[in-house]
Amino acid sequence: MSDAIAVEGLTKSYGSTRGVIDLTFSVGPGEVFGYLGPNGAGKTTTIRTLLDFIRPTRGTATVLGRDSRRDSVEIHRRTGYLPGEGSLYERLTGGEYLRYLAELRGGVDWRVAAGLAERLDCDLSVKIRGLSHGNRQKVALIQAFMHRPELLVLDEPTQGLDPLVQQEFHAMVEEVRREGRTVFLSSHVMPEVERLCDRIAIIREGRLVAVEEVGDLRERQVRMLEIRFAEPPRPDLFDGSPGVSDVAVNGDTIRIRVAGSIDGVVKAAARFEVVDLMSHEPSLEDIFLTYYGKEGDRGA
Amino acid sequence: MAHEATIPRGAMLRTVFSKTLRDQRKALAWWAAGFAGAILLYSSFWPSVRDNAEQFNEYLRKLPDFLKNLLGQIDYTTPEGYLQSELFVFLAPTLLIVYGIGAGARAVAGEEEAGSLDLLLSVPIRRRRVLVDKFAAMLGAIFLLTTVMWISVVAFGPLFDLRVGLGGFTAMSLNTFLLGMVFGSLALAVGTATGRRSVAIGVASGLAVATFIVNTLGPSVDWLDPFRLLSPFYYYADGNPILNGLDPVHALVLAGVSVAAFVYALWAFERRELTA
Numbered sequence: 317m318s319d320a321i322a323v324e325g326l327t328k329s330y331g332s333t334r335g336v337i338d339l340t341f342s343v344g345p346g347e348v349f350g351y352l353g354p355n356g357a358g359k360t361t362t363i364r365t366l367l368d369f370i371r372p373t374r375g376t377a378t379v380l381g382r383d384s385r386r387d388s389v390e391i392h393r394r395t396g397y398l399p400g401e402g403s404l405y406e407r408l409t410g411g412e413y414l415r416y417l418a419e420l421r422g423g424v425d426w427r428v429a430a431g432l433a434e435r436l437d438c439d440l441s442v443k444i445r446g447l448s449h450g451n452r453q454k455v456a457l458i459q460a461f462m463h464r465p466e467l468l469v470l471d472e473p474t475q476g477l478d479p480l481v482q483q484e485f486h487a488m489v490e491e492v493r494r495e496g497r498t499v500f501l502s503s504h505v506m507p508e509v510e511r512l513c514d515r516i517a518i519i520r521e522g523r524l525v526a527v528e529e530v531g532d533l534r535e536r537q538v539r540m541l542e543i544r545f546a547e548p549p550r551p552d553l554f555d556g557s558p559g560v561s562d563v564a565v566n567g568d569t570i571r572i573r574v575a576g577s578i579d580g581v582v583k584a585a586a587r588f589e590v591v592d593l594m595s596h597e598p599s600l601e602d603i604f605l606t607y608y609g610k611e612g613d614r615g616a
Numbered sequence: 617m618a619h620e621a622t623i624p625r626g627a628m629l630r631t632v633f634s635k636t637l638r639d640q641r642k643a644l645a646w647w648a649a650g651f652a653g654a655i656l657l658y659s660s661f662w663p664s665v666r667d668n669a670e671q672f673n674e675y676l677r678k679l680p681d682f683l684k685n686l687l688g689q690i691d692y693t694t695p696e697g698y699l700q701s702e703l704f705v706f707l708a709p710t711l712l713i714v715y716g717i718g719a720g721a722r723a724v725a726g727e728e729e730a731g732s733l734d735l736l737l738s739v740p741i742r743r744r745r746v747l748v749d750k751f752a753a754m755l756g757a758i759f760l761l762t763t764v765m766w767i768s769v770v771a772f773g774p775l776f777d778l779r780v781g782l783g784g785f786t787a788m789s790l791n792t793f794l795l796g797m798v799f800g801s802l803a804l805a806v807g808t809a810t811g812r813r814s815v816a817i818g819v820a821s822g823l824a825v826a827t828f829i830v831n832t833l834g835p836s837v838d839w840l841d842p843f844r845l846l847s848p849f850y851y852y853a854d855g856n857p858i859l860n861g862l863d864p865v866h867a868l869v870l871a872g873v874s875v876a877a878f879v880y881a882l883w884a885f886e887r888r889e890l891t892a
Contacts, residue, residue, distance in 0.1 A: 369734060369890045393740035402731035407639065411624035419630045420739040426623045440624070459735070 318381045320345045320467050320498035321366065325375035328361050336361050336522045338375070343500055343515075348493050350509030350530075351502040353519035359502040360400050362519070363471050366500075367397055380467055393421070396460035400471030400502070403452075404444045410455040411440035417459050429462040435484050449476040461488060468492060470501040474508060486512060510534065535576055540596040544569045546589035553588075557581045632736070632749035633756075640719065640757055648764040651711055655768040658702045662695070662778040669693035681836045695780045696858045699769065700788070704858065708765055708792045709849075713824050716758050716800025721816035723750035724881075725807030728891055743885050747808065751878050754800050762793040780858070787862035788853075794870035795852045799824050801877035809884040811891050848873065 321343040328335045336358040343349040353359050364370045366377050368388035377384040379391045404413050410433075418424040433440050438454040447455070453476045460468060468489075474482045489499055489512050503509045509516050510530055518525040526533075543549075548568050554560045557580035562573040568591070574581050578595070585593070628638035637644075665672060672692050676684070691697045724747065727733040737743060766789045773779060799820050807816030827847035834844035844850045851866040 364734070364890075367734075367738060369737065371889060389740045389742055392738055395738075397735070397738040399731075399734045399738075402734050404735070405639075405732055408629075409624065412626055412629060415624045415626040416629040416635055417735070417739060419626065420632070420736075420741055422740070456735070 318345075319343060319378070320347065320380060321349075321500060322378040323362070323366075323375070324377075326362070326365065326372050326377055327374040328358075328365055328370065329373045334358070334361070334522070335373075336365075336519070339519075339524050340375075341517050341524060341527050343498060345498055346493065346496040347515060348489060348499040348513045349501070350513035350516040351500065351519065352504070352506065352509050352516050353502075354504055357519045358522040359504075359519060360471055361522075363400070363469055363500075363502060366469060367392065367395070394466045396463065396465035396468045398456050398460040398468075398470040398473055400475070404455060406445040407443065409441055409443050410438060410447065410451075410458075413444060413455060414440065414459055414462060418462065421463055424463040428464060429458055432458045432461055432488075435488070436481055450478060450481065453477055454481065457485065457488075461492075464497075466497055468497070468499045468501075470499065472503060473501055474503070538573060538575045539578060540571065541574055541578065541581060542569060542571050542592075542594040542596070543585050543590060544592040545585075546591055549588065554581055554584050557584050632741070632746050633753050636723075636750055636753035637756055640753075644757055644760060647711070647715060647761060651761060651764055652768040652772075654707060655703065655765065656772045658707075659769070659772045659776045659778050661702075662698055662773075662776045665698055666693060666777075682833050685832055685835045695773075695778050696784060698778070699773075699780050699785065700856070700858050703765075703769070704788050704792065704853065708789075709795050709852065712758055712761060712792055712796030713799045713821075715761060716754065716796040716798075717803040717817055717820045717824070719754040719757055720800040720803030720805075720820065721807045721813045723747070723754060723804045723807060724885065725811050725813040725816050728811045729813055733890055737890070744882050747882055747885050751801070751804060751881075754804065755797060758793055758796040758800060762789055762796070765789060765792070783861050784858040787857040790862065791852045791857060791867060791870065794867060794874065795848055797874040798848045798870055798877075801874040801881075805877040805881040805884070808881040808888070811888065 319342040323339050323341055326339040327337055334356070339362060351359055351362065361370065365372055366379050366384055368384050368391070371385060380394050382391050384391065404410075405416075408416065414429050418426070418429065430440075432438075433454075436454045436457065438451060438458065440455075442451075444452060444455065453473075457470075457473065460470060474485060477485060489501075492499055499512075501509070501512065510533070513530055515527060515529055516533060517527045545568050549565060549570050551563060551565045551570075553570065554563060554572055557574075559575040559577070560572050560581060561575070562571075564571045572581065582593075628634045669692075676692055692701055724733070727736060736746065766786065769778075769780070769785065770782075802823060803816045803820035806819045807813055810816065828849050830840060830843050831847035831849035831853075834841045834847075834850075844854075848870060851863075851869045854866065855863050857863060857866075
């Protein structure tokens with residue numbers, strides 16, 4: 317079976333700095349693939365090229381074995397798309413909106429749409445004008461999933477969803493994975509993609525920084541740990557522990573940066589009385605540091 | 617929580633064409649009502665105009681040339697002349713052009729600016745098919761308003777003894793429809809090529825005003841006269857179709873401009889980079 321998505325040398329220039337530069341990666345069938353990067357990195361540009369809303373300056377994109385430019389209609393038929401921005405028709409109800417897109421798709425099994433609405437607790441009888449951002453996002457999610465597409469292309473899917481709905485969304489992605497369908501999702505938050513995805517591509521300022529298995533990434537992940545002791549700790553407490561850097565002691569609290577496993581640090585700390593231990597979610601900058609090292613530019 | 621699981625009713629949601637008309641149904645109803653009301657009002661003035669024919673003709677003789685051109689040099693005190701000056705000089709073309717420009721500018725640029733175009737085009741339908749539907753919906757709306765005008769004159773006119781020859785009146789109605797289509801199609805083309813509604817409205821209405829002025833002042837200003845041939849308003853009213861019937865060449869010119877603008881829009885849409 318061929319790749320669900322194959323992008324080769326894809327470049328999209330806008331004249332200014334925005335756009336994407338020489339992207340090459342592929343997404344296997346049945347994979348849940350995360351596309352991670354800060355806002356403005358080029359995630360949406362990539363996605364909108366896959367769907368032929370914009371055209372590559374150079375390079376090609378193949379989706380479900382078809383050329384993104386020549387076969388866009390077939391790609392659209394087999395793909396569910398959730399835009400990162402944009403709006404739905406204000407004057408339709410959620411149900412009417414789904415009905416419209418379903419009609420344009422040549423009909424869908426309405427039980428699927430109704431079932432999704434039920435799961436996401438989305439009232440389809442309300443005019444979209446009267447829906448909160450989160451509820452609009454639910455309607456947009458339903459239209460992406462309702463025709464049970466082979467490939468889901470989701471641009472920042474959990475934006476604006478409350479945590480319970482996010483969990484339901486995660487379950488929906490899990491089901492898609494079990495059925496062997498493919499998901500390509502973009503995000504600017506690490507924990508989400510880490511939780512959902514098999515592999516992650518990291519994009520920054522239009523360039524692909526890395527494509528990694530989630531497991532590998534986790535091994536190399538950098539965390540900020542903050543440990544408070546009953547008594548002021550010695551600054552050389554973690555000198556022997558692997559992966560530790562940037563040690564800062566402030567009274568009874570020590571802050572360190574740990575790359576990879578935190579096992580050594582926890583065992584070293586356990587020799588003393590620990591009052592509190594906090595692990596900060598790694599920011600994207602921290603993740604980039606994993607790749608760039610300390611000398612990596614942190615600008616922009 | 618259980619929600620309504622039945623399929624929402626949506627006979628008008630089957631195609632981009634019907635959905636586009638559905639979006640306009642309230643606006644169309646108001647425009648049609650206003651249009652019909654205005655025609656009723658003008659019809660009711662007719663008896664007093666006819667009865668004071670002498671004074672009106674005296675007044676008209678004193679008008680400057682360009683206003684006489686504007687009114688089409690028809691005897692104001694005949695039913696045809698009255699209808700021409702009250703309905704076809706200004707009211708009907710303005711209404712249909714304004715409606716056409718609005719619909720044309722909304723077709724693609726409106727959706728693009730609202731951010732709803734991405735999802736519309738994410739379904740398995742060619743861009744050109746979407747545009748054909750949008751164009752057809754604009755045509756349908758302008759045709760509907762023209763039909764309302766036609767019926768209003770035929771229905772209300774006789775109540776006040778305003779009876780016009782149906783052939784000439786229908787020819788003029790057709791020309792008004794085509795004029796609305798010309799500027800609607802221009803707005804649709806500019807909006808599709810630029811993705812910007814304000815540019816579409818600005819360019820199309822600017823052209824409408826400019827070509828109207830050229831056609832009206834042309835006969836009085838020598839150097840301007842040749843340029844009348846570039847004005848859609850020339851093909852709309854020249855030769856007094858309300859008296860002399862349809863000039864097929866003129867009607868074809870108007871239709872041709874509309875079709876050409878639409879074909880350009882099809883070409884431009886396929887090549888467009890859509891704004892997110």
